[in-house]
Amino acid sequence: MARKTKKDEKKRKDDDAADRIAQLEQQCEDLNARWLRAQADYKNLRRRAITDTEAALKREVQPLLEELLLVLDFLDMALSSTAESQDAKNLLMGIEMTRTKFVQALETAQLKPIATDGLFDPAIHEAAETRVEPDAAPGSIVSVVRRGYTWHEQVLRAAVVVVATDEDGEVDAAAPAEPPAAAAPAGVAKEEGEVEPTEEEDDLT
Numbered sequence: 001m002a003r004k005t006k007k008d009e010k011k012r013k014d015d016d017a018a019d020r021i022a023q024l025e026q027q028c029e030d031l032n033a034r035w036l037r038a039q040a041d042y043k044n045l046r047r048r049a050i051t052d053t054e055a056a057l058k059r060e061v062q063p064l065l066e067e068l069l070l071v072l073d074f075l076d077m078a079l080s081s082t083a084e085s086q087d088a089k090n091l092l093m094g095i096e097m098t099r100t101k102f103v104q105a106l107e108t109a110q111l112k113p114i115a116t117d118g119l120f121d122p123a124i125h126e127a128a129e130t131r132v133e134p135d136a137a138p139g140s141i142v143s144v145v146r147r148g149y150t151w152h153e154q155v156l157r158a159a160v161v162v163v164a165t166d167e168d169g170e171v172d173a174a175a176p177a178e179p180p181a182a183a184a185p186a187g188v189a190k191e192e193g194e195v196e197p198t199e200e201e202d203d204l205t
Helices: 002-079 086-108 199-204
Strands: 111-113 125-132 141-146 149-151 154-157 159-165
Touching: 002 086, 002 149, 002 154, 086 111, 125 141
Parallel strands: 125 159
Antiparallel strands: 111 149, 141 159, 149 154
């Protein structure tokens, strides 16, 4: 009888130890899941903070860039004038050098000129005039009134152009470029690259 009691006691202790081990393993899994979720939340918060900061910076810088483009327009207007005297030619040479350095500075800010050597694209071009041009295909750009620029792959200022048309006034424009996707409101959709918790982590929230 005593021998059976000792065996029962040993079994009880083994069962208690197994239960305790199972509890500790479950606690470790829970803590690991919570740690993974904390990591995901931190990464998402950090990414969102970077995105918001960049957006705020663009909002502050964009008006300045638009004003600088006006300065570039004035330089282009000056260069379009004719120079007869040597002093005038030297002045235009200085303006050309100034414009070159100015454009280089704008390029470092990710400003790029919009191409105007193809068909009219309403997504990036603005038609100031249509004109019958026998030697040009309908819809093609025949001259540029004002240069356009993109900034970080988005249109900062559309190029103002003159577009060729046929005798019936028809213009074969290029298919418009797909506009950038609008940013989703906060809390509606996750940002691109946002880390999602696993199913186990969802159960803990």
